[in-house]
Amino acid sequence: MSKAGTKRDEIIEIASELFYTQGFGSTGIKQIIDAAGIAKGTFYTHFTSKEQLGVAWLTGRHHEWNTWLETSLSPIESSGSKLTACFQFLKDWLKESNYRGCAFLNTMAETPDPENSMRSVVIQHKQQLLERFQQLASEHFAGTTLSPDSATQHGSTIYLLFEGALVESQNFQDTWPVDAALNQVHQLLNSKAA
Amino acid sequence: MSKAGTKRDEIIEIASELFYTQGFGSTGIKQIIDAAGIAKGTFYTHFTSKEQLGVAWLTGRHHEWNTWLETSLSPIESSGSKLTACFQFLKDWLKESNYRGCAFLNTMAETPDPENSMRSVVIQHKQQLLERFQQLASEHFAGTTLSPDSATQHGSTIYLLFEGALVESQNFQDTWPVDAALNQVHQLLNSKAA
Amino acid sequence: MSKAGTKRDEIIEIASELFYTQGFGSTGIKQIIDAAGIAKGTFYTHFTSKEQLGVAWLTGRHHEWNTWLETSLSPIESSGSKLTACFQFLKDWLKESNYRGCAFLNTMAETPDPENSMRSVVIQHKQQLLERFQQLASEHFAGTTLSPDSATQHGSTIYLLFEGALVESQNFQDTWPVDAALNQVHQLLNSKAA
Amino acid sequence: MSKAGTKRDEIIEIASELFYTQGFGSTGIKQIIDAAGIAKGTFYTHFTSKEQLGVAWLTGRHHEWNTWLETSLSPIESSGSKLTACFQFLKDWLKESNYRGCAFLNTMAETPDPENSMRSVVIQHKQQLLERFQQLASEHFAGTTLSPDSATQHGSTIYLLFEGALVESQNFQDTWPVDAALNQVHQLLNSKAA
DNA sequence: AATGAATGAGCCTTCATTCAT
DNA sequence: CATGAATGAAGGCTCATTCAT
Numbered sequence: 001m002s003k004a005g006t007k008r009d010e011i012i013e014i015a016s017e018l019f020y021t022q023g024f025g026s027t028g029i030k031q032i033i034d035a036a037g038i039a040k041g042t043f044y045t046h047f048t049s050k051e052q053l054g055v056a057w058l059t060g061r062h063h064e065w066n067t068w069l070e071t072s073l074s075p076i077e078s079s080g081s082k083l084t085a086c087f088q089f090l091k092d093w094l095k096e097s098n099y100r101g102c103a104f105l106n107t108m109a110e111t112p113d114p115e116n117s118m119r120s121v122v123i124q125h126k127q128q129l130l131e132r133f134q135q136l137a138s139e140h141f142a143g144t145t146l147s148p149d150s151a152t153q154h155g156s157t158i159y160l161l162f163e164g165a166l167v168e169s170q171n172f173q174d175t176w177p178v179d180a181a182l183n184q185v186h187q188l189l190n191s192k193a194a
Numbered sequence: 195m196s197k198a199g200t201k202r203d204e205i206i207e208i209a210s211e212l213f214y215t216q217g218f219g220s221t222g223i224k225q226i227i228d229a230a231g232i233a234k235g236t237f238y239t240h241f242t243s244k245e246q247l248g249v250a251w252l253t254g255r256h257h258e259w260n261t262w263l264e265t266s267l268s269p270i271e272s273s274g275s276k277l278t279a280c281f282q283f284l285k286d287w288l289k290e291s292n293y294r295g296c297a298f299l300n301t302m303a304e305t306p307d308p309e310n311s312m313r314s315v316v317i318q319h320k321q322q323l324l325e326r327f328q329q330l331a332s333e334h335f336a337g338t339t340l341s342p343d344s345a346t347q348h349g350s351t352i353y354l355l356f357e358g359a360l361v362e363s364q365n366f367q368d369t370w371p372v373d374a375a376l377n378q379v380h381q382l383l384n385s386k387a388a
Numbered sequence: 389m390s391k392a393g394t395k396r397d398e399i400i401e402i403a404s405e406l407f408y409t410q411g412f413g414s415t416g417i418k419q420i421i422d423a424a425g426i427a428k429g430t431f432y433t434h435f436t437s438k439e440q441l442g443v444a445w446l447t448g449r450h451h452e453w454n455t456w457l458e459t460s461l462s463p464i465e466s467s468g469s470k471l472t473a474c475f476q477f478l479k480d481w482l483k484e485s486n487y488r489g490c491a492f493l494n495t496m497a498e499t500p501d502p503e504n505s506m507r508s509v510v511i512q513h514k515q516q517l518l519e520r521f522q523q524l525a526s527e528h529f530a531g532t533t534l535s536p537d538s539a540t541q542h543g544s545t546i547y548l549l550f551e552g553a554l555v556e557s558q559n560f561q562d563t564w565p566v567d568a569a570l571n572q573v574h575q576l577l578n579s580k581a582a
Numbered sequence: 583m584s585k586a587g588t589k590r591d592e593i594i595e596i597a598s599e600l601f602y603t604q605g606f607g608s609t610g611i612k613q614i615i616d617a618a619g620i621a622k623g624t625f626y627t628h629f630t631s632k633e634q635l636g637v638a639w640l641t642g643r644h645h646e647w648n649t650w651l652e653t654s655l656s657p658i659e660s661s662g663s664k665l666t667a668c669f670q671f672l673k674d675w676l677k678e679s680n681y682r683g684c685a686f687l688n689t690m691a692e693t694p695d696p697e698n699s700m701r702s703v704v705i706q707h708k709q710q711l712l713e714r715f716q717q718l719a720s721e722h723f724a725g726t727t728l729s730p731d732s733a734t735q736h737g738s739t740i741y742l743l744f745e746g747a748l749v750e751s752q753n754f755q756d757t758w759p760v761d762a763a764l765n766q767v768h769q770l771l772n773s774k775a776a
Numbered sequence: 777a778a779t780g781a782a783t784g785a786g787c788c789t790t791c792a793t794t795c796a797t
Numbered sequence: 798c799a800t801g802a803a804t805g806a807a808g809g810c811t812c813a814t815t816c817a818t
Contacts, residue, residue: 007802023306025219029788039804041790046802050788100306108365109303112217112294126365156374161351164358171302171320180350201777223813233779235816240777244813395781411694413607417809427783428810434781438809488694496753497691500605500682514753544762545743552746559690559708568738589798611792621800623795628798632792 008046011036016057020103024054024118025110051117054107058121061103066128068093079139080189083158086133087165087182094169094178101170105163126163133159145192154188161185202240205230206250213251214297218312219304245311248301252315255297260322262287273333274383277352280327281359281376288363288372295364299357320357327353339386348382355379396434399424404445408491412442412506413498439505442495446509449491454516456481467527468577471546474521475553475570482557482566489558493551514551521547533580542576549573590628593618594638601639602685606700607692633699636689640703643685648710650675661721662771665740668715669747669764676751676760683752687745708745715741727774736770743767 014036018027029050033043047053072089073082093099100106104122111118137155138148146154161181168177208230212221223244227237241247266283267276287293294300298316305312328349335345355375362371402424406415417438421431435441460477461470481487488494492510499506525543526536534542549569556565596618600609611632615625629635654671655664675681682688686704693700719737720730728736743763750759 021306023304025304026306028786030786040788041805042803044789045804101303105361105365106303109295109300110217110219112215112220123365126362153374153377156370157355157378160355160358160362160371160375160378162358163361164354164356167299167357167361168320168354171299171317176350177354180347181354183347184351184354222811224811234814235780236778238814239779409694411692413692414694416807418807429784429812430782432810433783489691493749493753494691497683497688498605498607500603500608511753514750541762541765544758545766548746548750548759548763548766549739549742550746551749552742552744555687555745555749556708556742559687559705564738565742568735569742571735572739572742610790612790622793623801624799626793 007038007042011038011043011046012053012056012060015053016061017098019054019057019107020061021098021100023110024057024107054118055121058104058107058118058125062121062125062128065103065125079136083133083136083140083189084182084185086162087178087185090162090165090169091175091178094175099170102166105167129162130156130159133162140189141191150191154191158185158188201232201236205232205237205240206247206254209247210251210255211292213248213301214255215292215294217304218248218301248312249315252298252301252312252319256315256319256322259319273330277327277330277334277383278376278379280356281372281379284356284359284363285369285372288369293364296357296360299361323356324350324353327356334383335385344385348385352379352382395426395430399426399431399434400441400444400448403441404449405486407442407445407495408449409486409488411498412445412495442506443509446492446495446506446513450509450513450516453513467524471521471524471528471577472570472573474550475566475573478550478553478557479563479566482563487558490551490554493555517550518544518547521550528577529579538579542579546573546576589620589624593620593625593628594635594642597635598639598643599680601636601689602643603680603682605692606636606689636700637703640686640689640700640707644703644707644710647707661718665715665718665722665771666764666767668744669760669767672744672747672751673757673760676757681752684745684748687749711744712738712741715744722771723773732773736773740767740770 011032015027015032018031018035029040029043032053033040036043047056069086069089072092073085076082076085104125107118108122113119134152134155137158138151141148141151141154161184165177165181169175205226209221209226212226212229223234223237226247227234230237241250263280263283266286267279270276270279298319301312302316307313328346331349331352332342332345335342335348340348355378359371359375363369399420403415403420406419406423417428417431420441421428424431435444457474457477460480461473464470464473492513495506496510501507522540522543525546526539529536529539529542549572553565553569557563593614597609597614600613600617611622611625614635615622618625629638651668651671654674655667658664658667686707689700690704695701716734716737719740720733723730723733723736743766747759747763751757
């Protein structure tokens with residue numbers, strides 16, 4: 001584990017913004033070291049390869065993004081409200097000037113090689129997000145007539161709506177997908193057993 | 195429109211598979227002309243740039259993909275069944291060995307530059323798909339107690355579920371997202387005015 | 389087959405001197421293209437890799453060297469005299485200012501990887517030289533009491549003496565190894581069956 | 583002389599194998615320190631440069647190799663038999679799995695720069711080997727009709743045959759050169775004054 | 777149309793060495 | 798005595814594009 005404030009961390013931080021805004025493939029080592037003000041060789045004392053830096057970037061972003069989300073959810077009490085707050089979080093994020101969609105999905109898209117170690121970080125990140133949605137849904141429907149299984153399924157559905165909204169808001173550069181998804185989520189949270 | 199059988203079309207066809215399976219950025223001109231058995235210069239008599247070929251690829255794929263979808267929908271009568279059939283179409287597609295997700299979203303993901311002309315093809319493609327879902331939903335709910343506006347909104351929701359399932363099935367290399375989305379779609383199609 | 393005077397041949401010619409005097413590994417592509425006055429990319433339109441250029445170099449040198457040798461042998465009538473003339477050829481070669489020993493053996497020495505395609509050119513070159521010595525020895529001893537087998541063995545021995553002299557004259561930067569070898573060759577050529 | 587068991591010696595020992603099997607130029611400092619489990623800086627506290635390590639390697643190998651040879655010669659009584667035993671020694675060496683020819687000649691081949699200090703170690707090593715062959719030949723022919731000068735010349739010849747066999751067995755990956763050389767050595771040892 | 781040589785900036789990575797700690 | 802971060806030139810090679818033939 002590396003202490004914060006390390007030069008290594010500094011490189012990751014600088015690279016992160018470049019990777020996110022320009023894409024992993026479109027960002028060269030040269031650009032990173034220039035931005036970091038270090039020599040070529042220095043980069044390679046901290047990372048064995050660009051791919052390794054990519055993994056470090058995504059791993060860091062995984063924690064960072066989770067913190068962002070959870071921080072915005074923490075003041076909210078009910079699980080149901082937390083679920084809808086996720087979409088508000090998405091809307092706030094969208095407003096940011098350098099919004100470029102989901103770093104993880106973007107990286108997955110430009111990394112077809114199954115051997116690429118960045119892919120597993122992406123999968124792990126999404127898996128955890130899915131489980132978070134499922135957990136919140138389970139909590140929300142606990143004590144209702146809805147079966148636990150159905151609650152989990154609702155969690156999965158909300159996850160899909162979240163991902164769909166994420167991708168499409170990037171695509172259309174518009175917030176309507178988030179609104180549409182949120183609208184549906186509200187209805188889902190009122191679901192009762194048939 | 196260029197006549198089929200042209201050398202230009204041949205190049206597009208060959209490039210299409212490479213672009214789809216390897217990604218646009220990871221596929222070089224060299225690889226394309228080698229696969230096509232032509233000279234560098236020949237390529238540039240047919241296309242002014244790689245980006246232009248990318249546009250031709252996506253434009254062709256747009257029509258092709260629409261044809262695939264509509265062909266699988268055509269034997270089906272009701273609009274509601276057509277909507278669910280879209281997800282079956284997705285499941286069938288997933289089974290293909292070289293499945294690499296949505297060419298349009300992948301390209302969008304690795305093309306941050308807003309000036310890139312491929313982006314508008316992607317947006318156009320997705321816009322049409324969205325409208326198709328909205329149209330089918332409108333037809334399905336026509337004559338019910340559901341307002342036209344709500345019907346359209348349901349179309350948008352189904353679109354988001356479709357896109358979410360598309361992305362996540364690529365991500366997890368699994369069909370569960372399609373099943374989960376389809377499950378929700380079935381419920382939506384039974385919606386009644388509150 | 390490439391016509392003489394080609395740019396490709398020009399590159400080979402320029403690289404040949406650098407490879408010979410500095411060694412294959414110590415000569416960079418940069419140095420070659422600078423000396424040739426061409427761009428990086430131009431080099432790679434003519435050669436797929438540095439190794440391929442190395443093969444072209446050695447193959448060319450193989451023919452060139454053989455021509456040198458045979459040209460110096462051609463005015464000589466008897467096979468026996470041709471054999472001794474090989475060592476005179478070696479002595480003349482040694483005097484050249486940029487003498488750096490045998491390009492083939494040097495390359496073999498710095499190319500441990502058995503997969504390296506340059507190695508087979510070296511082996512082929514040496515095999516042919518061996519056979520040339522054996523052939524000359526056979527001719528020399530034809531009609532004497534010495535058996536054909538023994539004659540061939542003498543050819544092999546003379547080959548070893550030649551190679552030994554080649555390597556050691558490079559090592560000691562002196563001509564004595566050639567003289568010593570030649571002395572022995574003279575005795576061998578007078579051999580009679582025991 | 584450094585005491586055995588020193589860290590410096592440890593580095594030399596580890597580098598020796600790498601240098602021999604991969605070549606001096608193809609072996610990087612990184613690989614050496616990784617294999618030795620030490621830091622970059624530690625290496626440079628023991629050696630001022632890679633070249634210096636190269637000198638230490640060759641110097642050590644000089645003694646080691648001489649010991650190998652003399653150990654295999656020591657049980658043999660007559661000088662003539664010792665001379666032929668050198669070629670048996672060569673044959674045994676060839677059988678070793680990691681045989682890569684003569685470390686000294688290989689290094690000479692990839693080190694054109696006359697200033698390189700490794701070159702003098704090579705020359706010294708070969709000079710001593712030559713003198714050893716000359717000494718053994720002198721002893722062998724002592725008391726015969728052969729003049730001392732001729733005996734020394736025979737020693738030189740046998741040296742050239744040894745070197746030729748050494749180089750060519752590496753080249754052809756075969757033992758025939760050793761056999762051919764040995765055959766000639768046997769005949770030489772029976773030489774009488776003309 | 778078609779060719780393929782030419783371009784040169786750019787790719788990621790390794791090199792031997794230095795030096796502050 | 799050991800560490801490992803820092804250096805920056807150099808390594809071989811690929812890129813999309815241009816252009817004379």
